[in-house]
Amino acid sequence: MPRTLGEKSEVIPAKRRAMVLELVRRSGVASVQDLAAAIQASPSTVRRDLEILTHEGMLSRTHGGAVALTEPSSTFELEPRLNARIRAPEKRIIGIEAAKRIRSGESVIFDSSSTVFAAAEAALSLDIEITAVTNSLEIGSICATAENWRLYVLGGMLRPGSPLLTGEPAEHMLATMHADLCLMGVYAITGDIMTDPIPEVASIKRHMIRAARRTILLADGSKFRQPAFAEFCRIPQIAEVITDSSAPEKAVEELRSSGVKVTLAQP
Numbered sequence: 001m002p003r004t005l006g007e008k009s010e011v012i013p014a015k016r017r018a019m020v021l022e023l024v025r026r027s028g029v030a031s032v033q034d035l036a037a038a039i040q041a042s043p044s045t046v047r048r049d050l051e052i053l054t055h056e057g058m059l060s061r062t063h064g065g066a067v068a069l070t071e072p073s074s075t076f077e078l079e080p081r082l083n084a085r086i087r088a089p090e091k092r093i094i095g096i097e098a099a100k101r102i103r104s105g106e107s108v109i110f111d112s113s114s115t116v117f118a119a120a121e122a123a124l125s126l127d128i129e130i131t132a133v134t135n136s137l138e139i140g141s142i143c144a145t146a147e148n149w150r151l152y153v154l155g156g157m158l159r160p161g162s163p164l165l166t167g168e169p170a171e172h173m174l175a176t177m178h179a180d181l182c183l184m185g186v187y188a189i190t191g192d193i194m195t196d197p198i199p200e201v202a203s204i205k206r207h208m209i210r211a212a213r214r215t216i217l218l219a220d221g222s223k224f225r226q227p228a229f230a231e232f233c234r235i236p237q238i239a240e241v242i243t244d245s246s247a248p249e250k251a252v253e254e255l256r257s258s259g260v261k262v263t264l265a266q267p
Helices: 013-027 032-039 043-055 088-099 114-123 137-143 168-175 200-210 249-259
Strands: 029-032 060-063 065-070 109-112 130-132 150-153 178-184 189-190 193-196 212-218 232-236 240-243 261-266
Touching: 013 029, 013 065, 013 109, 029 032, 029 249, 032 043, 032 065, 043 060, 065 137, 088 114, 088 212, 088 240, 109 114, 114 137, 114 178, 130 137, 137 150, 168 193, 168 200, 178 200, 193 200, 200 212, 200 232, 249 261
Parallel strands: 109 130, 109 178, 130 150, 178 212, 212 240, 240 261
Antiparallel strands: 029 065, 060 065, 189 193, 193 232
């Protein structure tokens, strides 16, 4: 197995497990020894990571290694810290491309997703003044560092182990807003349907889309897959989809034929 994701064994566990998960998904199957060599960690460390990933429903353990799952359950939710590190380079270039869509003086809703986080981070380097709205404590914390941004963090219930706020307080605030732009993440794109594993998350996404004049969907190529549990929108509600070159060509052409603009972000 090539050492394309080589890292030191001292990397934090969430990052290391993301590397292991990505390697197994790319090859379909991998041995403990190959994984240990690829990420420069000990076989015992890799075995522990595989046990954790298997317990969380991300992989299937085999004798001496692991195999990728073809499709997780419709309610499967990736642990936030791990999800942020999966396909990080792709998310970064998508975020940079998305930030170019933000105009100074606009009000922008930042959905709670790791790709939208990358967009917010990229927007901070631009010389713009905006009003930012988010339901993510993580995104809110970086937006708060911008001296010329006005920031609104939506209220609601904080999901355990996540920086995401959901529930009636957030939805009520969104019902009174009329934003210029919404940058939206997605768990799964299936044809013209956008879904999320968690109904409460899908609900807040629906309110965000209603509150914005235009919505841009940010999705790396791995998001084109079978639907998750809860639908939150259809393609006609989306102004543009920004993805990367790993997105399935057929899925991209289907989106374009439906009339939505699709941009493949480049490094």
